[in-house]
Amino acid sequence: MIHTLIMNAIEAVQLTKIYEKQHLGKISRTTGVREVSFAVAQGEIFGLLGLNGSGKTTTIKLLLALLRPTAGEVRILGAKLPDTGILKKIGYLPEVSCFYRYLTAGEILSFYGRLSEIDRVGERVEAILEMVGLAAWKDKRLADFSKGMLQRIGLAQSLLHDPDILIYDEPVSGLDPLAVQEMRNLLLKLKADGKTIFLSSHLISEVERICDRVAILAKGSLVRIIEQKEWSSKDGELERVFIGDVAGSSEMGRIRV
Numbered sequence: 001m002i003h004t005l006i007m008n009a010i011e012a013v014q015l016t017k018i019y020e021k022q023h024l025g026k027i028s029r030t031t032g033v034r035e036v037s038f039a040v041a042q043g044e045i046f047g048l049l050g051l052n053g054s055g056k057t058t059t060i061k062l063l064l065a066l067l068r069p070t071a072g073e074v075r076i077l078g079a080k081l082p083d084t085g086i087l088k089k090i091g092y093l094p095e096v097s098c099f100y101r102y103l104t105a106g107e108i109l110s111f112y113g114r115l116s117e118i119d120r121v122g123e124r125v126e127a128i129l130e131m132v133g134l135a136a137w138k139d140k141r142l143a144d145f146s147k148g149m150l151q152r153i154g155l156a157q158s159l160l161h162d163p164d165i166l167i168y169d170e171p172v173s174g175l176d177p178l179a180v181q182e183m184r185n186l187l188l189k190l191k192a193d194g195k196t197i198f199l200s201s202h203l204i205s206e207v208e209r210i211c212d213r214v215a216i217l218a219k220g221s222l223v224r225i226i227e228q229k230e231w232s233s234k235d236g237e238l239e240r241v242f243i244g245d246v247a248g249s250s251e252m253g254r255i256r257v
Contacts, residue, residue, distance in 0.1 A: 007078055009165050009196035010040040010063060014072035017058050032058035033220045035072070040198055042164075045191050047207040048200040049242055050217035056200040057095075059217070060169050063198065064092055076165065088116075091158035095170040097150060099142050105129060106138040109156055116161040128156045133182065148179035155186070166190065168199040172206055184210055208238045218246045 017032035033055040040046040050056045061067040063074055065082040079086040099108055106125055113121035129135045132152040142150065151171070158166060171187070172180045180203075187197060187210055201207050207214055208231060216223045223245045231237035 007042060008039040008075075009042045009044075009077060010038075010046075010198060011075040012036055012038050012059070012063070012072070013075070015059070015062055015069050015074065016071040017062060017067060018070045031220050033062070033217070036217070036220075036222045037072075038215050038222065038225060040196060042196050043191065043194055044212040045187065045197040045199070045210050047211035047214040048198070048217065049202075049204065049207060049214055050200075051246055054217040054246075055220040056217060057169065058220075060167060060198075060200060063167060064090065088161065089164045091161070091163035091166045093151075093154045093158045093166070093168040093171055095173055097154035097157075099150070099153065101143040101145075102141060104139050104141050105134055105145075105153060105156075108142060108153065109160060112157050113160050118161055124160060128159055131159070132156045132186065147174045148176060151175060151179070151183070155183075159190075163195075165196045165198070168197065170201055171199055172201065172203055180206065204239045204242060208232075214238065216242055216245050 015036040016034050019030045019032055021028050021030070036055070036059060038046075048056050048059065058067065062069055063076075063081075065074070065087060068082075074081045076083070076086045077089060081087075100111075103111070106129070109125040109128065110121055113124060118124050126135070126138075129138055132155050134149065134152055134156065137145070137149065142153065145153065151174070155171070158168070172183050175183060184206060187199075191197060191210075199207075199211075211228065213225055213227050215225045224241075226238065226241060231241065
């Protein structure tokens with residue numbers, strides 16, 4: 001029998017990020033994340049939960065090499081960041097996407113497709129618009145798009161270059177219930193197609209439905225990683241665990257970059 005070795009898609013090793021700010025000759029330091037370690041297997045959906053200021057966005061920026069860690073390292077498909085070659089294998093959807101709203105859906109995706117040096121970009125744009133349910137809106141300007149439709153364009157942009165890993169920051173933020181369901185179904189389809197998905201969200205009910213494992217952050221530290229089998233048999237169990245982990249912490253009301 002031949003056994004296939006499954007490589008981790010993402011590895012965070014003792015990640016620490018300390019922000020420094022100088023004011024009136026004094027240097028203040030704030031810890032974004034502290035010695036955070038986890039691994040995401042290829043083909044899984046891995047969730048990141050935490051209150052505002054817990055370090056979720058810092059973690060995502062470190063995974064994307066948008067920030068350099070103060071200590072520790074990130075490996076993507078076995079390659080240590082920063083590595084521009086390996087970063088091409090990542091698709092990213094920020095919580096708030098900014099587009100040239102005077103362009104049409106087809107034009108903006110063609111623009112990003114050319115930047116990514118995609119072959120036969122027109123055909124790829126058509127296929128991606130169909131995938132995210134915007135084929136009928138190809139020639140409509142983004143200025144006429146709703147919040148949910150703009151989120152779909154962001155999703156389409158992240159998928160254009162057919163990346164192996166998708167990193168999404170609050171992918172269902174601001175979406176109505178129907179759009180949330182459509183996003184959920186698409187993420188599950190992407191997983192079935194072999195994509196690895198790393199996402200952060202405040203919507204615990206959606207995380208419960210689609211994630212294989214979830215990491216919980218509090219005050220910049222990893223509290224625990226919980227597997228689906230630990231919550232799937234009990235309705236609301238993930239929410240109960242999450243609240244138990246962060247309840248009473250001084251994180252409430254704390255602000256971090």
